[in-house]
Amino acid sequence: MQLRRAPAAILERTSSKVCHCVSSFAIVPLLQDGKKIRLSVEGEPERRYHGVWLRHNCRCPKCLVVSSNQNIVHHSKLVDLSIKEASVDDGSVHVKWDSAKGPHSCSFDVKWLKEFDYSFPNAFDKKNESSKPIVTDTLPTIDCTDMMSSDEGLYEWLKQMNFYGASLLQNIPDHIDIEQIIKKIGNPQEHVYQLIFDVIAVPNSVDAAYTANDLNWHIDQDFFESPPGVQILHCLRFDNCVSGGETLLVDLYNTAQKLRSKYPHHFKALSEIPYSVQRIHETLETENPVSFLMRRPHITLDNSGEIISLNFCPHHHGPLQATEDKIEEYYEAFIAFSAMLDESPTKLAHRLRPGEALCFNNRRMAHSRNNFILNGGERHLKGGYVNIDFFRSKFQLLANKLGTGEISKNVFNSSWVTH
Amino acid sequence: MSSFLRAFVTNSHSFLRRTTGYTRTFSEAPAGLRVKLSADGKGLALFSGVTPEESHYHVKWLRHNCQCSQCLSSSGQKTVTADHLMRDDNIERVKLLGDKLLVEWTAHSGWFDVNWLISNHPSSNQIVARKEATPAHPTTKLPFMRYKEIMDPSNEGLYNWLYHLSAKGVCIITGVPADKEHTVKVAHRLGEMQSTVDGECFDVIAVPKEELTNIADSEVGLELHMDLQYYQSPPGLQILHCIRNDPCVEGGESTLLDGLEVVERLRETHPRQFEILSKVQVPFQKIRQKGDFPVKMEYRKPHIELDHNDQVIGINWSPAQQGTLSPHEDEIEEYYEAYTNLFKLFNDSPLIIEYRLNPGEVLSFNNRRFLHGRRPYASNGGQRHLAGFYINIDEFASKLAALSKTLGKSQPLKHVLNTSYYN
Ligand SMILES: [Fe+2]
Ligand SMILES: [Fe+2]
Ligand SMILES: [Zn+2]
Numbered sequence A: 001m002q003l004r005r006a007p008a009a010i011l012e013r014t015s016s017k018v019c020h021c022v023s024s025f026a027i028v029p030l031l032q033d034g035k036k037i038r039l040s041v042e043g044e045p046e047r048r049y050h051g052v053w054l055r056h057n058c059r060c061p062k063c064l065v066v067s068s069n070q071n072i073v074h075h076s077k078l079v080d081l082s083i084k085e086a087s088v089d090d091g092s093v094h095v096k097w098d099s100a101k102g103p104h105s106c107s108f109d110v111k112w113l114k115e116f117d118y119s120f121p122n123a124f125d126k127k128n129e130s131s132k133p134i135v136t137d138t139l140p141t142i143d144c145t146d147m148m149s150s151d152e153g154l155y156e157w158l159k160q161m162n163f164y165g166a167s168l169l170q171n172i173p174d175h176i177d178i179e180q181i182i183k184k185i186g187n188p189q190e191h192v193y194q195l196i197f198d199v200i201a202v203p204n205s206v207d208a209a210y211t212a213n214d215l216n217w218h219i220d221q222d223f224f225e226s227p228p229g230v231q232i233l234h235c236l237r238f239d240n241c242v243s244g245g246e247t248l249l250v251d252l253y254n255t256a257q258k259l260r261s262k263y264p265h266h267f268k269a270l271s272e273i274p275y276s277v278q279r280i281h282e283t284l285e286t287e288n289p290v291s292f293l294m295r296r297p298h299i300t301l302d303n304s305g306e307i308i309s310l311n312f313c314p315h316h317h318g319p320l321q322a323t324e325d326k327i328e329e330y331y332e333a334f335i336a337f338s339a340m341l342d343e344s345p346t347k348l349a350h351r352l353r354p355g356e357a358l359c360f361n362n363r364r365m366a367h368s369r370n371n372f373i374l375n376g377g378e379r380h381l382k383g384g385y386v387n388i389d390f391f392r393s394k395f396q397l398l399a400n401k402l403g404t405g406e407i408s409k410n411v412f413n414s415s416w417v418t419h
Numbered sequence B: 001m002s003s004f005l006r007a008f009v010t011n012s013h014s015f016l017r018r019t020t021g022y023t024r025t026f027s028e029a030p031a032g033l034r035v036k037l038s039a040d041g042k043g044l045a046l047f048s049g050v051t052p053e054e055s056h057y058h059v060k061w062l063r064h065n066c067q068c069s070q071c072l073s074s075s076g077q078k079t080v081t082a083d084h085l086m087r088d089d090n091i092e093r094v095k096l097l098g099d100k101l102l103v104e105w106t107a108h109s110g111w112f113d114v115n116w117l118i119s120n121h122p123s124s125n126q127i128v129a130r131k132e133a134t135p136a137h138p139t140t141k142l143p144f145m146r147y148k149e150i151m152d153p154s155n156e157g158l159y160n161w162l163y164h165l166s167a168k169g170v171c172i173i174t175g176v177p178a179d180k181e182h183t184v185k186v187a188h189r190l191g192e193m194q195s196t197v198d199g200e201c202f203d204v205i206a207v208p209k210e211e212l213t214n215i216a217d218s219e220v221g222l223e224l225h226m227d228l229q230y231y232q233s234p235p236g237l238q239i240l241h242c243i244r245n246d247p248c249v250e251g252g253e254s255t256l257l258d259g260l261e262v263v264e265r266l267r268e269t270h271p272r273q274f275e276i277l278s279k280v281q282v283p284f285q286k287i288r289q290k291g292d293f294p295v296k297m298e299y300r301k302p303h304i305e306l307d308h309n310d311q312v313i314g315i316n317w318s319p320a321q322q323g324t325l326s327p328h329e330d331e332i333e334e335y336y337e338a339y340t341n342l343f344k345l346f347n348d349s350p351l352i353i354e355y356r357l358n359p360g361e362v363l364s365f366n367n368r369r370f371l372h373g374r375r376p377y378a379s380n381g382g383q384r385h386l387a388g389f390y391i392n393i394d395e396f397a398s399k400l401a402a403l404s405k406t407l408g409k410s411q412p413l414k415h416v417l418n419t420s421y422y423n
């Protein structure tokens, strides 16, 4: 859409005031017949704010319920709106509007206005840059007691998962169980199995992960709209005589980025052709039969093309439903991507020891496991999940509390990331 | 016509006739069934005898969906890997055996149930399936059911309830004892309550102003909205059990509106606004610093989510939980024009259902399709108390699909606005 730009002299009203607020000199003339204001702070490029945006974000108690942070601006207040007056003093911008519903006024903190600025050249570059995850080929570790005993330790653990996708929790005392570990973030997330599940080789198991076979790279329970976020695998027993059984991780995000630059047509296919993931359990004599079906592309993008989710769960694939010309395109891309995962430099293998827990973002890191032979021994892990949105919330709360200045990375929960 | 179709040659009939299955009467497979292998081994064609056209299947699609016990575990999980797909890129031989189609690839032999092949053809069923899954036009008449029906162990009533929720999006259950013990009993029919930042079972009841953490817990009116939009997967079903609503309480009627219907009308009347609302990201947030359960949730998505065919797969609407928009400067005026218009279309919609809940009634609706709200009320010394909970949207859809199968129902299941792409 074109902005109706007119010479500044016509647009700027006389009501603009000049002030010496806290540290710098600022003025707020009106533009475009009261449709916008311009905030000019000495030594900084100008910022513009629309009257309707300001009105929608009014900070007064009639518009914002402070206790619950709920916005109660009615749509009728946003129609036929114009700014009558704007002035600035003491670090606040005072705005008076007029509309069919009558006049209204509010003061905005200049700091707040700067934080939510959208007109500054490259206003979002910094935010976009800081939401990019960090790719690594090593597994960060943290001591369990450090994590459990201080906010700083907890933050470090969350940060490892948030930035790098995974963290190895070490020296877990015997009296600490997985539920206590999970509760440091939030409640265990519901899914189709037990909230806290056992990974142990049993005959005729209902899920491939519970047997000693080789596994494909996968993320867990991809048939939910919001699959499990953080996955925690706490090792209780892993006898020395057991051969194999290493847990494997690979960065789907990094691999998808590589696919994008190396084989753009494959990337396009995987981000456009929806495939289905299903979990059907209605014929087995289970107490609660289930029949899940979720259809979406392996890679989903926001409106600017940034990756916002990665969906990969080969053993729950349903039959692909697509027009004939897409079938071959899809399979070529799927095969290429699978091969890239196998060869990824981000691939890592770790043989869990009792007292360790592998903790990772199930939405970014695909996992798998090497075949194992028990040789008379035992391998027993306990697993559980935490909701992805809640994980992000916890990270952000703690970052703010500790004043680290960090903002959450893209956690691939399908939330749009590019401003 | 695809190139691989032109390459088809009719397979030697003698090979097919030699099989015992071909001369047998097909009890389950359609009569007149024939199969052809393409000359290059990259696909096969099936004449089902039901439709005049043949259906084509690609070698890799077939390999990926092989139904033999090596490829499909007893738990229904696929064990076919990308390696198999790469290796077995040729079909050597095919053979019909009763209702089974035997297929030999480069290095694997497997089989298919022919009826399965027909009903899972990658493209021919798409348009029908898409149409069947699209929720029909709304009814402004609320479906009612009795508590006895939904609790019946035959599960017929439970199925009907879930079916109403899938097809119409809303249903009221009457005759539920008005205590929280029975809220839990109703919940157990549906599965596990979805746990959220508000816990599991919550109460909607006016609290003193100082304790307010949600405007719902007061006497003010509530604009039409959807709950907990700041999750990737907001609550699916919302269940509100009326425990108390004294006769002296004035107002407080529940309001409901089929958001999908209004959004589809917007697409017709204001296509540009519809487009803008599917492209501009809106932050939904929940910030709670107080108490022992602080949260800082933020989730960004457009109001309308579309799939690869521009079908509506998600609707996100919660004015009170909207955070500060960080738009592109040139989008802002258009966004607000579209936003205020849709806001108005919702609030002024003739499809709004208004209902005063009586103690012992349960209002249930799909929170992903329906908007809900409340008229302001005055307690006048009485009380209005609802107990509520949520059911995950995928759990709901799964429950209905499984029940439909076990009870042998044939009504097509509707899309539940859980952002799953249509066929
Ligand atoms: Fe797994
Ligand atoms: Fe609500
Ligand atoms: Zn205000």
Ligand SMILES: [Zn+2]
Residues within 6 Å of the ligand: B066, B067, B068, B069, B070, B071, B072, B108, B109, B110, B111
């Ligand atoms: Zn097979």
